[in-house]
Amino acid sequence: MKRGALPPGFEYVDCNLCGADAARPFxxxxxxxxxxxxxxxxxxxxxxxxxxxxxxxxxxxxxxxxQYYLDVEPADRRSFTLLLERLERLxxxxxxxxxxxxxxxxxLTLAVERGWRGRGVELNADAARLCRxxxxxxxxxxxxxxxxxxxxxxxxxxxxxxxxHLSDPLSVARxxxxxxxxxxxLVVSTPDISGWAARALQVKPDEHLYYFxxxxxxxxxERAGFEWRACESFDRWHNLTAMTHSTTCGGLLxxxxxxxxxxxxxxxxxxxxxxLRENLLAFARRPV
Ligand SMILES: [Zn+2]
Numbered sequence: 001m002k003r004g005a006l007p008p009g010f011e012y013v014d015c016n017l018c019g020a021d022a023a024r025p026f027x028x029x030x031x032x033x034x035x036x037x038x039x040x041x042x043x044x045x046x047x048x049x050x051x052x053x054x055x056x057x058x059x060x061x062x063x064x065x066x067q068y069y070l071d072v073e074p075a076d077r078r079s080f081t082l083l084l085e086r087l088e089r090l091x092x093x094x095x096x097x098x099x100x101x102x103x104x105x106x107x108l109t110l111a112v113e114r115g116w117r118g119r120g121v122e123l124n125a126d127a128a129r130l131c132r133x134x135x136x137x138x139x140x141x142x143x144x145x146x147x148x149x150x151x152x153x154x155x156x157x158x159x160x161x162x163x164x165h166l167s168d169p170l171s172v173a174r175x176x177x178x179x180x181x182x183x184x185x186l187v188v189s190t191p192d193i194s195g196w197a198a199r200a201l202q203v204k205p206d207e208h209l210y211y212f213x214x215x216x217x218x219x220x221x222e223r224a225g226f227e228w229r230a231c232e233s234f235d236r237w238h239n240l241t242a243m244t245h246s247t248t249c250g251g252l253l254x255x256x257x258x259x260x261x262x263x264x265x266x267x268x269x270x271x272x273x274x275x276l277r278e279n280l281l282a283f284a285r286r287p288v
């Protein structure tokens with residue numbers, strides 16, 4: 001589909017990384033075209049829902065719903081513990097940490113427990129309120145935009161499973177750069193589209209607008225002013241008896257809800273880590 005022939009609520013975009021209008025088909029899923037930039041290789045959804053439609057999506061509980069994240073919390077705590085341990089090997093001294101898109105605050109709670117001064121900014125108003133009222137976390141409702149936080153006010157910014165959802169990841173990376181102190185660290189986890197598992201399980205154009213490889217993520221962060229420090233494969237823990245609200249597998253899992261509820265009653269939380277090489281975990285640094 002090209003410019004000019006779009007249904008209402010959709011927009012056609014150029015490549016976020018290099019600005020080219022040179023998209024080639026990559027795949028088609030959920031009725032949407034996923035394309036690869038012929039100039040730089042970035043993979044993205046095009047055309048895609050416009051900003052008003054996206055904001056409505058994230059506040060309507062259609063995806064990323066709070067109940068899903070509460071259900072999978074035992075698994076997420078293990079995954080985010082690995083993420084924080086890896087971060088603390090790179091930067092042992094605790095400081096000010098910003099979690100962008102904390103949802104129900106699982107990572108932020110862990111970070112605070114480990115001695116970080118944690119803050120968050122969350123688009124989903126219900127999830128942000130839950131963070132504040134149930135967990136006592138310092139989380140504001142909104143998006144990370146210029147002026148949201150003072151420049152140079154954080155030592156670490158975490159984008160855990162967030163960058164693939166953004167409509168303008170390059171601009172957000174530049175804002176992250178500005179709110180980090182010199183030598184501050186950006187941590188990104190996101191599906192790794194160079195692997196088969198992400199191609200099979202993580203192509204969800206309704207919510208994942210961008211699909212990174214280590215190479216395209218590196219180019220994007222360098223373009224935003226970062227130094228690329230490290231990148232590795234990052235397998236998440238999954239809670240097999242709490243997949244009722246998962247959007248993976250094209251909406252199949254919610255239909256199996258009763259089965260999951262019985263399994264969870266019988267077995268409790270069954271938490272496993274599969275060597276799928278489904279995600280990547282990247283570290284970049286704001287230069288001095
Ligand atoms: Zn490009």
